[in-house]
Amino acid sequence: MDLFETVKQWFWYDWIMLMFRLIGSTSLMITTVNFHADITLPLWALIFWQIIAFSVPWLCLLLNYKYYLLTEIIFSGGLILYLTSLFPEAYLAFLPSAFLIAVNSAHKSYRWSGPVTILLIPTLIKVLSHQSDYLIMMIHIGLVYAIGFAFHLLVVNHRQSEVIREQNTVLEQYLSQIERITLAEERNRLSKDLHDTVGHSYTSIIMGLETLRPELSMEAGEQKLDSLLNLARKGIDEVRGYLHQLESPQETLPLLHSLQQLGEEFQAHAKVSVRFRTFGEEYPLPKQAKMAFFRCLQESLTNAVRHGQSTEITVSLQFEQRHIRLEVQDNGIGTEKWQDGFGLNAMKERAMNLQGQVSVYTKHGEGTLVTCTLPRQVELSDEVIRLLIVDDQPFIRESLRTILEGHRDLQVVGLAEDGEQAIELCEQCQPQLVLMDLDLPHMDGISASKKIKQTWPHIRILILTTFQDTEQALEVLRSGADGYLLKSIEPRELAENIRLVYRGGTLIDQEMSHKLFEKLEMDKNETELLKPKTTENYDLTPREIEILQLVSKGLRYKTIASKLYLSDGTVRNYASTAYLKLGVRNREEAIQKALEAGFLS
Template sequence: MFDVVKHWFWYDWVMLFLRLLISASIILTMVDVQGELTLPLWGAISWAIIAFSVPWFCLLLNFKYYLVTEMILSGGISVYLTHLFPDAYLTLLMPAFMIAANSAHKSYRWSAPMTILVVPIMISIVSRHNTLWVMIVHTGLAYAIGFAFHLLVVNHRQNEIIRDQNTVLEQYVSQIERVTILEERNRLSKDLHDTIGHSNTSIIMGLETLRLELPTTAGQDKLDSLLQLARKSIDEIRGYVHQMESPQDRLPLVESLQQLIEEFQVNSNINVRFRSFGEESVLPRQAEMTFYRCLQESLTNAVRHGQATEISVSLQFELRQTRLEVQDNGRGAEHLQEGFGLKAMKERAYNLQGQISVYSALGEGTIVTCTLPRQVEMPEEVIRLLLVDDQPFIRESLQTLLERQGDLHVVGIAEDGQQAVELCEQVHPQVVLMDLDMPVRDGISATQMIKQRWPDIRVLILTTFQDKQKALEVLQSGADGYLLKSMEPRELAETIRLVHRGGAIIAHDMSIKLFEDLEQFQKKPEAQFVETKTSDDYGLTTRELEILQMVAQGLRYKTIASKLYLSDGTVRNYASSVYLKLDVRNREEAVQKAVEIGLL
């Protein structure tokens, strides 16, 4: 009830004051004439108190409940008092005013006749001293005043809504304008730098090479003049580029977000708390702009859609990633619909190998989390690759596609499994992309040899075949992934990075077929006794064992992904790999077997 009262406006307090005033007057009058009352004084006062409180409590729940209780209780006490004192019909005027003021929608069709006609008729029946049409006129006038007051209240509420919406729209338009200007500034400055600036630099370098070919004084003077003009031009271009940079572009990320929050608080009157954790590191401009846009959109949505009154923002600089979290206390939504802004946020994060996650529930507000990996280009972070395939065109195409990535470097190419083993000893790759069907030595036997001799080398099977039996043999041989060559180059590069970090992955189409086929692989009755083994015996990585433990706790994939800062698809791939290595069909069987063999 307190939460309802604290959102009252001035007219709500006026109505409460009038109710208190009229109820107090009736009670004092009853005390003054208690000798003429047919009811005991305590009964009459109790009736007055009930007539004051019960309709008011009903009004907090539903206006229809209020109208009914007001007519019965307040109308009843007016009829009773008028039976004793003819002029007491005036006590009906305030209830008539209140009924009209609190009627809504189509309730006027029955509340007005009941208040203006039915109750006065009942009063005239019990009191012969009053003229009916006089009571109807007085009651109708009170009802009309209450209706006018109701229109005033509705108009005030509509104006408040319009003002709030205008504030949100002005803020949203301001942000869109700022985003548009920033994007245009970035585009123009980049174009100037990459086109005209590059052309002027080329002109200067070209003119410098001509200096030795112009031995005459006039030629030297003309060359110096052209060089001076070109240098002056490129200096002016640099000045334009720097002038185009917005203040937000020149600020560090933390200060930029703080400035955005301060402007938002001034325009929206919403309390926003900001905290930063960890040591601030230098991020790429695209990453900073992604965080900036994510915060802009989250703040706007919190007010525009969630009607939040408090927002909490935290920025965390971690070892391998940077995370921005925006949490509000708004209404939330059971089924969140992705609008243009949210889709744009996710696209920006996806382009930087990051992710946007949104959690929202009715009455619990909304949490928006933007996570971007730390992209630090360091020589030691380059992943060394060995390509193994018997098709020259495939080898050359893979090398061309993968070496476009700054952190992937092909250190060797092999035509078959035997060459792959020999090259592993020579070039020491970190990840091997292995074909299956090759002459001399196939991919499965080569993987087994590599894993036995160099367990730290990650082997990723890349094949055109969707053979379920071969997939099982590959995983049993120790391979860290099984993919199809039809996947997109970008997805392949991300998979290589994932496998290099210790993950394991299986092509989605293949995993579905494997799980369907595993239903036919039931354990034999004589194999009921299972030895206690370790995760190494089943080839489980540290990350896979961690996810298995969370699965055993009953956590869903989305929850696990949120805790480990991974995508939902990545967690599902890890789980699929665990199920295959444990030779089970689902999470229940995986947990049961993990307990039996001592992994949990």
Template sequence: MLEMVKQWVWYDWIMLALRLIVSVSLILTTRNVQESLTLPLWSVIFWELAALSIPWFCLMFNYKYYLLTEILLFGGLCIYLTSLFPEAYPTYLVSTFLIAANSAHRSYRWTAPATVLVIPGIFYAIAPSNSYWLMVTHYGLAYVMGFAFHLLIVNHRQNETIRKQNAVLEQYMSQIERITLAEERNRLSRELHDTVGHAYTSIIMGMETLRPELAAETGIQRLEALLELGRKSIEEVRGYLHQMESPQQSLSLARSLQKLADEFREHAQVDVSFRAFGEEYQLSHQAKMAFIRCLQESLTNAVRHGQATEITVSLQFEQQYTRLEVQDNGSGLEEWREGFGMNAMKERAMNLQGQVSVYTKPGGGTLVICTLPRQAEMADELIRLLIVDDQPFIRESLRTLLDRYPDLNVADLAEDGKQAVELCGRHQPHVVLMDLDMPHMGGAEATKMIKQQWPHIRVLIFTTFQDTEQALDLLRGGADGFLLKSAEPLELADTIRLIHRGGTLIDQRMSHKIFDKLDDSIESPQSKAAADYGLTAREIEILQFVAKGLRYKTIASKLYLSDGTVRNYASSAYIKLGVRNKEEAVQKALEIGIVE
């Protein structure tokens, strides 16, 4: 009750003051005329106190209960007093005003006739000395004034709601603007680093080898070629700054990488061989650029840090993934340290559910492997969303935020899990944004039902909870990702796109708790092996399935993960075990006791 009172505004205090004034006046008047009462004074005063408190208490919970108790208790009191004192009928005017002010929706259909027509009719029946139509006029005016006060209250509440929503939207817009600017700076820094670093390494190496040939005709030709490369690099930088298409993007991936290798061989005087295996298929723009930047960075590092003279580039088009391998004969490194360029490469791959791995040792050169799951270009595809949350304000706010992105479309809103299941059958959304704690049917049960009926629908749990036990149960039940409601709007949009592409994402604040819990559940001797090699519970689980001869696709269906996510876990496990393929991984796992 105290919390409700703290939320009162000016009109609540006005109505309370009116009730107190009328009630106090009635009690004082009753004491003055107690000899004319037909009931004991204490019972009449108790009746008056009940008529003051009970309706007001009911109003705190439901306006319909208030209307009934107000008419019955206070109306009955006024009828009793009017039967004794005909001039007491105006006492009910304030109550009529309050009834009109607190009526809503269809309640006007019965509160207006009851207070304006029926109650005056009763007053007239017990006190004929009063004019019926005069009383109807008085109560009608009181009811109209109360209705006008109700409109004033509704207008104030709507203005407050709009003000709060505008404040929230302004906050989100400010966050979106800040994040967009930060990401744009990061994007430009990566693009400029990859482009300028690669181009100028080629130019510097070319000029170094040009020194003894400057007086010859061949030297002049090579100088012109280097200048042309510099001009192309400047134009490419300008293209990125103005969001124009890179010249290499109009070519296929194999031709782009071939051209890149040929230019590096020509200008850096390094033997670069390129080979492509398998039938080339269309890749997304992001995947294509990731491979191009990976090759640029690998070639640059091979010459700059490893002093390589021969580099072999292999591009493999497999059914489920595309892989780029760059092997050099450089000096190698005792300890690999990741710089800005390598971090940018890994970030690009991770955004596409892929992975970049580096193998190096002193005197043995360096091998860089970039693997991305096969994904079709989805730039023109519209992602249909279903938002499920029991809070109307949250549903509408999410719709407003997500509809700002051209590739996201909110197909419908659901207020609980039961309605979400029905709307999934009607709209067939691509991604469901699911809350957990809801009436009628919670998000956990709804997720299982959706996955059983429509396995292709992706479900992203969007909640405030951080319960790892429930998170693990939901993952086993088919949830495709977890994101906390404190996430930034841009992070939410990117996560939806990732989930739609077939990826799986768990909020970083939750993932550490989940993986720690999984790691704690590993029993000896597996726990010792996991600690020695840094393997997680999920990686060990996938290794055990691999040892049974299961394919990645089968493992993914058993664990309710995407094919690309399973491959990422497997690749990570292979790197930690120091092996290159499934056969070596199974042999190593048998040796250290992970599988039997």
């Protein structure tokens, strides 16, 4: 940091000390010129000495307070000792220096700067100038030192108050965002509960009443049935109206607008510069994706100020054909050893639930880059997904068909009540995705999934069941199924997950995924004792290996990005993911691990 940047960060007390120093040095210089006839040294030499006594300690103060104290005592003290040998009253010129020494005696340096200033220098002055008023001189210097130390305490208190005020500002902003997120999630939870209970009940009533119509022969019975149906439909419309009213204003805003609003509020409260960049044309997103990006930006901004001490933050939002990426780059201090906290774990969990990922790149002196990437999940305007629903309960089959056919891009082409019928309908209807229950008569869902995948590998299979059995879930996934969800899922999320699986994604219910990961980790600890890892164990992609090879050659990320025609943030994202898979913290460890594993030649 240069001198100009340092001066720009000064507070009022820094300017007071500079003015105090200027006034004292200027007064001494004028007095020296007036009495130069009685001075033994040449005038130019004495003026030069005074300039050094003024400038050198002040420059040292910008580096370290200990250097300042030593140079102030040596240069200013030496000058006063010389002048008092000629003029005993010249000790008064040392008073500004005594004040500044006390002000800048940080930590416990006052234990030695005080005795040197109050006792040693007056003693030397008495010896050299035969000063008769030694006690008065020591009292004057001691009193000025005490005033300077009191001013020092005032400065320390002011600095601590500024730090507390800044932290309180960030904390208030963080609490405000937490309150907003909590309200939004509570609205979301309540809307789900209403939708899954009251809405589901109304749907069941309507479907049940419709099935009674053929059994009613009298006109009065049909009129009564129509009246009940109208009442039920009116009730479900009212429920939907309440659900829309429960949506928070944040959820109704476009993603870019809500993120910019968050950045502007944070910039106003935390006193940092937040700059936005957008790439691509914005398109609608589900509210779960909006909330994930909102939460990711909120946590990244807070961490950048609280832990990274950043002053400038750049937020980039990229809308691409198949995914959306949010990058938050700060100019903070960074860190060599990054540890995921509660907030970052929550960000990663949100992204994982939407089949996305969050990565963090940080290095000491280079700031921090947080990247959140989510796949695009919207209705397909140019194609329709053909669905086959397999469930042994007729009511569940009909309910799912009613719910899913409310979406333009979803079409139910068949209903099956067991595994054997599901295989027959796959041949007849050629569905693109099968919603499969597990507990089926004649042939269960696992066996049916295996046969469907063997015969029609292109058909995507999404298990939709009631049970949370980890052994069963692992067997299902090994059989070739592309997803595992619970029937308690909210209908809108079901439609979005169907689109995701149809595009090639793999999906596992959040609660089930935690159980599966715990089981797999336990199995891994039991079976893999000291087994050396290979490329298959690390599960690195070809692109990640390519970037590791370029990193091993000493190339910087910007050079790699230019060479591969990628953005700098994308290369950092690939590198961070590779480091995570290898279980390393930096490029040196990654190169060593890659050499041991045989990735690098």
